Amino acid sequence: MRSTIEPEEATRSFPSDTGASAMLVNILGITDDAKCYEVVRQLRWPEGVHCPHCEAHEVVKQGRDETEPQRQRYECRSCGHRFDDLTGTIFAGHHQPLRVWVLVLYFMGLNLSNEQIAKELDLDPDDTQRMATLLREGVVRRKPEVQLSGEVECDEVYVVAGHKGHPEAVRKKGDPVGEGG
Numbered sequence: 001m002r003s004t005i006e007p008e009e010a011t012r013s014f015p016s017d018t019g020a021s022a023m024l025v026n027i028l029g030i031t032d033d034a035k036c037y038e039v040v041r042q043l044r045w046p047e048g049v050h051c052p053h054c055e056a057h058e059v060v061k062q063g064r065d066e067t068e069p070q071r072q073r074y075e076c077r078s079c080g081h082r083f084d085d086l087t088g089t090i091f092a093g094h095h096q097p098l099r100v101w102v103l104v105l106y107f108m109g110l111n112l113s114n115e116q117i118a119k120e121l122d123l124d125p126d127d128t129q130r131m132a133t134l135l136r137e138g139v140v141r142r143k144p145e146v147q148l149s150g151e152v153e154c155d156e157v158y159v160v161a162g163h164k165g166h167p168e169a170v171r172k173k174g175d176p177v178g179e180g181g
């Protein structure tokens, strides 16, 4: 460990934050949108793009997203399903831009705590924790296990729907109050 630096040497080398500068370069590389989408593709499709609906690998590119030009669209040759780089991932529909997610992932790789990440990226600590938790579980959103609890639930749905269309009929059936008093 060098504790003293000759003035001459100090002027020749970078300022004391050389390490930070090197890290900044890496981060700037990641914040490039094209790189971010590359990262996502590698994470979700390590063996090549496949349809999130039917898993088929026969997909064709279908242009780019209008607002995010690096976001590639695809169409499945097998089932016709249309999707893009973010379809079915934890990034879709979230208010944080993709590069913020990738930066959180990057800092997680550096073993920064959620608090440190929040501070570095000027994020809400609760938000950061939610993002980190999702990232740890994987970038592809898990399908919730569908569990139908039987006919009772179906009846409820039917009554609600019926109420919208025919409130009188539902009131007569379900609400004895007011009928003959």
Ligand SMILES: [Zn+2]
Pocket (backbone or CB within 6 Å): 051, 052, 053, 054, 055, 056, 076, 077, 078, 079, 080, 081
């Ligand atoms: Zn498909």
